[in-house]
Amino acid sequence: MEESIHTLQEYMFHTESITYILIIGALLGITFFWLFLSQRDDDEE
Amino acid sequence: MSDEAATTGKPLLTPFNVIAGIIVVLGLIVTVLRFTVGLDAVTNLSDYNPWGIWIGFDLLVGVALAAGGYVTSAAVYLFGMKKYHSAVRPAILTGFLGYTLVVIALHYDVGRPWRLPYPFIMQRGTTSLLFEVAACVALYLTVLFIEFSPAAMEWLGLKRARKLVVRLTILLTIFGVVLSTLHQSSLGALFLIAPAKLHPLWYSPYLPVYFFVSSIIAGLSMVIFESTLSHRYFADKMDAAHLKEKDTVALGFGKAASLVLAGYFIIKVIGVSEGNNWHLLSTNYGLWFLVELLGFVALPCFLYAVGVRDKNIKLIKWTAAWTVLGLVVNRLNISLVAFNWHLPASERYFPHWMEIVITVFLVTLGVLAFRFIVTRMPILYSHPDYEDH
Numbered sequence: 001m002e003e004s005i006h007t008l009q010e011y012m013f014h015t016e017s018i019t020y021i022l023i024i025g026a027l028l029g030i031t032f033f034w035l036f037l038s039q040r041d042d043d044e045e
Numbered sequence: 046m047s048d049e050a051a052t053t054g055k056p057l058l059t060p061f062n063v064i065a066g067i068i069v070v071l072g073l074i075v076t077v078l079r080f081t082v083g084l085d086a087v088t089n090l091s092d093y094n095p096w097g098i099w100i101g102f103d104l105l106v107g108v109a110l111a112a113g114g115y116v117t118s119a120a121v122y123l124f125g126m127k128k129y130h131s132a133v134r135p136a137i138l139t140g141f142l143g144y145t146l147v148v149i150a151l152h153y154d155v156g157r158p159w160r161l162p163y164p165f166i167m168q169r170g171t172t173s174l175l176f177e178v179a180a181c182v183a184l185y186l187t188v189l190f191i192e193f194s195p196a197a198m199e200w201l202g203l204k205r206a207r208k209l210v211v212r213l214t215i216l217l218t219i220f221g222v223v224l225s226t227l228h229q230s231s232l233g234a235l236f237l238i239a240p241a242k243l244h245p246l247w248y249s250p251y252l253p254v255y256f257f258v259s260s261i262i263a264g265l266s267m268v269i270f271e272s273t274l275s276h277r278y279f280a281d282k283m284d285a286a287h288l289k290e291k292d293t294v295a296l297g298f299g300k301a302a303s304l305v306l307a308g309y310f311i312i313k314v315i316g317v318s319e320g321n322n323w324h325l326l327s328t329n330y331g332l333w334f335l336v337e338l339l340g341f342v343a344l345p346c347f348l349y350a351v352g353v354r355d356k357n358i359k360l361i362k363w364t365a366a367w368t369v370l371g372l373v374v375n376r377l378n379i380s381l382v383a384f385n386w387h388l389p390a391s392e393r394y395f396p397h398w399m400e401i402v403i404t405v406f407l408v409t410l411g412v413l414a415f416r417f418i419v420t421r422m423p424i425l426y427s428h429p430d431y432e433d434h
Contacts (some may be wrong), residue, residue: 014321019319030307030311033350036350036354
């Protein structure tokens with residue numbers, strides 16, 4: 001469906017909504033990435 | 046060089062020396078042309094494209110790849126990671142030579158070398174980004190020279206002067222980090238003035254942040270890359286500590302680079318989202334942007350992580366070289382490929398062969414200076430008469 005954006009309010013709502021979801025995903029993602037990166041350090045200790 | 050040949054017994058006419066000699070002669074000829082006949086004789090620069098590869102490569106890439114100096118000295122002296130101490134002097138030397146060549150390259154672009162101090166005395170625009178870059182690069186080059194000087198002083202036997210400079214280590218490191226943070230980001234901020242000229246996928250209000258974060262990645266990767274080359278060509282100059290620590294440095298810096306690359310990937314994606322530029326990803330420029338983002342950011346991030354987990358030093362070293370190439374691609378994309386993207390092909394910039402000669406000439410000068418210094422001064426080994434600092 002074609003998104004219709006006519007006002008700055010709609011534009012901000014649209015872009016910020018996607019960005020906030022991405023940031024939550026990124027925070028979770030980087031946590032798991034850190035575990036992946038340092039998992040074997042912990043095993044050695 | 047004759048000293049070197051005499052002391053090492055190696056022939057002077059090696060393939061490397063011959064090729065370097067030809068490049069230096071060609072570079073000197075083009076240098077004379079540039080400063081006697083002018084920019085038009087040796088470049089394809091125009092009013093549309095006033096910045097070519099001397100800025101895009103020699104300056105933007107040069108400054109970013111020289112970031113290993115502040116990254117390594119901050120890790121060792123500010124964060125107390127003494128296990129990476131053997132990497133400090135080679136990183137400082139690389140940074141010092143990198144910034145020296147950046148300033149020399151700037152002369153080719155700007156001309157009139159005697160006007161170098163003008164930013165400090167002939168203008169009042171302290172809010173100018175170019176002024177900030179000029180001030181920071183001048184100050185940081187001085188800081189790098191002082192940070193590098195203990196090695197030269199040990200070589201020359203200047204014990205008292207060396208003792209005095211070593212006392213300043215922490216202060217110089219703090220200066221280095223502050224100045225680098227300022228000008229690495231300001232180089233990105235220079236492009237904020239041209240939102241209509243830079244393709245929307247590369248343009249972002251976060252450009253200063255991108256430049257700063259990617260400089261950390263470049264610095265970490267360059268230390269690994271430079272260490273790899275040093276171990277290949279100057280292993281006989283290294284002491285036991287340097288040989289022992291080489292894998293520690295690769296693993297530690299590889300891990301840091303992987304994590305920073307992950308963060309960089311995230312902020313780049315957020316930049317696309319904030320600009321609502323998703324629809325541009327399916328264009329030709331979008332595909333090239335994805336090559337940069339996935340091929341030179343996400344891929345090395347993953348490869349570094351695998352290399353660190355498996356303690357695969359070879360993979361980490363290849364990934365470092367790939368990441369350095371990625372930084373080059375990023376800076377050239379911003380300054381050349383995605384810049385003036387809307388112009389017809391006939392108006393687009395492609396470097397003149399003499400511009401490329403000067404760039405290769407400057408890189409060759411850097412390599413020759415690096416070789417001259419590491420074969421004489423205690424860069425890859427600790428001088429027996431002095432304690433580490």
